[in-house]
Amino acid sequence: MKILVFVFHFPPMSGGGAVVSHDIVSTLAKLNHEVTVLVPDIKWNGPKYIPFMDPRLNIIRVKVPFDRKIKIASRLCRYNLQKTGLKIAKKNKYDFVFTIFHPFHLIPTAAVSCAKKLGIPVIVKIDDAVYEKTFGLKSIQRWLEKTHNAKVLQSADAVLVANEETKKIVYDHYKVKNNVSILANGIELSLFKDGIRKPLVVFSGVMYHHRGLDILLQAVPKVIKIMPKTKFLLFGEGPQKNQLLDIVKKNNMNENVSFMGWLDRSTLADYLSEASIGIGPLKISTVTKNALPIKVLEYMASSLPIIAKSGTLPSDILVDGKNGYFIESVDELAEKIIYLLDNPREREIMGKSSFHMVQKFSWEKIIENMFTLVKKN
Template sequence: MIRNNSKIMMASSVHVWTDTRIFFKEAQTLASNGFQVSFYAIDFESEKSVIPNLKMTYLKPVKRWQRVSHWKFLYKEMLKSDAKHFHFHDPELLLVARKLKRKLKNEITITYDMHEHIPAAIKTKQWIPTIIRKPLAKLITVIEKKLMRNCDTVIFAEKSYKDNYEELLLQKVDVLNYPVFDNTNWKKQKQDCLTLVYVGVLTEQRGIYNMLELAVALKAKMNGNFRMNIIGPIFTDEATLNAFIQKHQLEENVTLYGRMQYKDIWNFYQQADIGLCLLHPTPNNLNSHSTKLFEYMAAELPIIATDFPDFIDILTTNNCGKTGDIFNAEVLADLVLEMDADKKMLEDMGRNGRVAFDKFYNWKNEEKKLIAIYK
């Protein structure tokens, strides 16, 4: 079979097709630069559109233990394809990559796109029993590196990941997860009360209850004159979450919106005054430059974030936000009140963040590295 050097098969058996990094950034970037992209990902009920050079195949959502059916399907599809390049977004698909490489050898190139450092993440995965997390993380470290030797390139979404793979002899490229943002007709929309926003996965480790505790403290200090819009898929017990909101009578102040299309979150950013990023100090989070920080910068939102060293450095250097102890809701509430009391400081921080985004933290800089891998 003659391989088409302009064809890329991109696959995820874990992420929904609307995942911001793989669909709105990588797949669309490659398609708009002349590559023919076949993109396989989990189906999700959202507005679908036809994009030149981008062919979508939607995989049925299944339980974790059933995903092996997707691996088999993807392997068969890839064997039939005349694509030169294969791009995998999940560590579990390294099993497919190995089988594909053994079959097709140097006819093809394989890129592994590492979204998180899995061995570190395993240590805090709530669905994994605590007693086996450490030994499992060690085992996964060995297996992952062995399987990655079947790849030609590994893409790191964070600079810190590379340090764990120095011994691997393959091309390593940092393609950081900075936002895509079109500032055409961008204008902040002032609301009638202070509005805070968070966009991201909702779990304990991502700070969902820290935000709610902050809301409780603000309700007492501001007589309820604030809004908190929380947007993202809920990966914790929803009944317990709603019970907390009802117990503390936060229904008028806090709204959970669920997963939302990337283009729609910017409407909420336009209406917000402060962006929240209250991540817990887990091994994975400590080394993470959370994408939401840079989305907030793009949207000219001052930021309140966890007092991680890297977060302190980014927000202090660019003077675009404040950090605090996320386990002390009173301290966080005082930060909010301090920022709300000084409108000029709010505006200056928002403007400073936007300048930093335009210079350093935007997808336009990163997409050049992605395109270079295939050109």
């Protein structure tokens, strides 16, 4: 099939959104679909993600206004992307349009409008459905964005969400009643491996408040008091990083806690293969409730047991006592970390359970399921 893809988060941008976009289009190409990717040509100054690009992909980076100011560009880029999409569609007969929704940008607006003008179906995969709650003038902006995004999602031929919780949010927040199907994120399993384990506890992802890394740092002194050689490796960047650095410094935890920044996925996979425990979300919010972060799939593909706050991860991802633990408090978090580090056999069994459970999330299987859902709609 010939597929026209509109995305905002895409390499060299870093972060989970760029990883998902890249993995989806790469898998489509691997499955012998003809894929054209339209992405705004943003001047990205943050950490860069440079994966292998399948040469069969036709990637078009579209010039957009304010390309050095990402927040403005994320809103205004829709016009040039829609124009470009319509232009190239004159020479190529596409079967459908695919895009990824995030409330931060308006790429789906361009995708849906383009598809409607071309008279072909448009599939919208929802990455994050909503922002955290805001107040003041920002709340007015969010209301306007919600109103606009509701019209866009209601116009899609198929809306794909990760789980029932997100499906409910999409219904309540955007009033999308029809054509909403559940389709989880996937992972490129071949990138990750098992290895010789060390007393390493890892977190990977953007450092937002709702991820709960401050809770992890509260547990660190309790763990190293019992197991002083334990190292905590935090991969990624984010708005909470400076606050976390201050916590580490004030509590003299520099020898046990390391901020690793963004790494390329092969290097990250090497670290995960040596780790003993993967840390999922440690706070529950509208963003983390029953969510499926890419990092958790990466932990599972690396045969790691997972620890997360109760209510964050779906029940088919983390089964309490089988491939990790749900926790309720800092003390329980520290207790479970110590237990797993002190019981390598139990840790190995849980890690193997994680690896077995993640097999159904290979991108090939997810894409096959996507086409099945689309055909039904």
